Amino acid sequence: MPAGSSSKRERQYEHIKKSAQDRGESADRAEEIAARTVNKERARAGESRTASRSSIEDMSSGERGGRRSHSGSQGPTYDQLYNEARQRGVEGRSHMNKAELQRALDAR
Structure with a gap:
């Protein structure tokens, strides 16, 4: 995690990274997934200087995960x-x- 990040985001990053590794992702891929997810959440919460349009307008990663968890990967x-x-x-x-x-x- 970058310096100056909140403890909430650090916990979120570690949790997502561990979950990805538990699913069989490599360490590098797990870190990438965690970083992208946390960065998107930071952008949606207004905690970053810049944010892409898709980060702000697209559904949150939590909502996407909830929608996909019961229907299989689409x-x-x-x-x-x-x-x-x-x-x-x-x-x-x-x-x-x-x-x-x-x-x-x-x-x-």
Whole structure:
């Protein structure tokens, strides 16, 4: 955790990191997951200097986890797929639904 972070965020980081490792993630991947989650929560709470639009407007990581915990993994959200398609230059992406975006990205 970065210097100056609150003890709440440090506890949150350690808990998420341990949970990821318990699920079988590597130490590096567990640290990445924990850092990204804590940074998003900091941005949503107004605790960071800058924040991406998706960090603020997207559902919280806790809400996403709650929605997905009972239905199995459904993969990335439509917005995440759309942003990746935009970055990769997929043509016609604005007319595609989630499944079509996923197929277009998989084909690249």
